[in-house]
Amino acid sequence: MAAAMAVSSSKSMVLQSPKTLREISSSFLGESLRVKGLSLHLKPRSKKRNIASLVIASAGATAATSGGGGGRFYLNFTGFPFPLGPFLNRRTIRTEAVKGCIWLFEQEQALGFSSVSTNIRMTVIKLKSGGLWVHAPIAPTKECIQLLKELGAPVEYIVLPTFAYEHKIFVGPFSRKFPQAKVWVAPRQWSWPLNLPLEFFGIFRSKTLKDGDLSTPWADEIEQKVLSLPEVGIGPYVEVAFYHKRSRTLLATDAVIFVPRNPPECISKDSLLASAKNGLAVKILSKGKEVPDEPVVDNKMNRQKGWERMVLQILFLGPSNLLEPNASFAQMSQKLIVSPIVKTLVFSKVPEKVRDWIDDIARDWKFRRIIPAHFAAPINAGRSEFLAAFAFLDDLLGERYVTRPSLSLLFTSLMGKAASYFPPDDMRTLSSLDEFLVSVGVVKKTVSGRKR
Secondary structure: OHHHHHHHHOOOOOOOOOOOHHHHHHHHHOOOOOOEEOOOOOOOOOOOOOHHHOOEOOOOOOOEOOOOOOOOEOOOOOOOOOOEEOOOEOOOEEEEEEOOOEEEEEEEEEEOOOOOEEEEEEEEEEOOOOOEEEEOOOOOOHHHHHHHHOOOOOEEEEEEOEOOHHHHOOHHHHHHHOOOOEEEEOOOOOOOOOOOOHHHHOOOOOEEOOOOOOOOOOOOOEEEEEEEOOOOOOOOOEEEEEEEOOOOEEEOOOOOEEOOOOOOOOOOHHHHHHHHOOOHHHHHOEOOOOOOOOOOOOOHHHHHHHHHHHHHHHHHOOOOEOOOOHHHHHHHOOOEEOOHHHHHHOHHHOHHHHHHHHHHHHHHOOOOEEEOOOOOOOEEOOHHHHHHHOOHHHHHHOOOOOOOOHHHHHHHHHHHHHHOOOOHHHHHHHHHHHHHHHHOOOOOOOOOOOOO
16 A cells, blocks of 8 residues: 555655545535644754755744644545544644745644654745735644634635645635635646546636746746656656745745654644554564563653654655664755655656756746745755755766756755765665566656657
């Protein structure tokens, strides 16, 4: 099941699913679906532009919640092959990323009945019209909607920037909370194992996002570039990147991530401690070492261990050593990277297409911060750091393109070696999975790129 999930969603928790229960349950309860949110620990911005300076950008504001546990109930048992938790209670945390302009709304997201959780993020931008532009909606609990209404502006547009089920599933319920808002979606939407229409997910009268479209009502403020890849598995990978010109902010969904050193505030203590327990997964992935069977005490060290184990399972599916995760975690955190699963199962299959997309972004958009849909944000990073995260494409293509900024080429190359390095032992399971899926025809080894 993990293999199927990794292929269809290109990351461990993002598999496309056709389940209707999500829509049914939301209508039945009169509530919208909701995904767990993550609160980020913000650090002051560094003026240096090196790897060490890639810290979470400070927004100059504290995180906000509606207080207490009221308004967090949200029933959801859908998702394929694993349901997306938490199933009943989802906390929302709001953070101001750019003063008076951009806000982040985060909830915890769990993988089925496992002890693996991360965050999922909705980004809200205030337009010159005074209305709100909502990117990748999360579960519209009462708490989430209240925090959004506190911004004192109407929701004008709701944007689904990807095909991924974990983001798609909340668009319908969220849009019903704001019936006057217009819904825009990424092209080539699909679901698996049944390819269901958007209406099945409660998404009606939506418009399709197009690459570089200057006719969108927000085109003067927010530009967009579409990555639409050939099918490498059971469905195409599609993601739309956006650039908010006034704040010089790049919005991504799953293309890049920045794993923070500490666990996000939105991930519950119970989830972290459950992950810190030496369960079956730890016993299997312990490099043959004896695994002690001892109770887990609630302290900072065990919460950190739980977070590190979560991250390694999300990134690698089967990391080499869950018993002692700190060494591998240190190599994967605090840097802008492409997720190993997305890199291995998707981007490495179509390097030309991905290279065109990221080079277009780096050439046309002078961004100074990046906001992905998972893990840490906002991230102090510009074009050099963004290109460095995709340095593995150079090895696959065996060439460098003239569209690359020449002055930053050497710096990008050096940074790219660090950003693209993943511990070989941790990559072994994922690489074996890729080879197996290729051998049985589920995933293609390579897909031809552009004509030169």
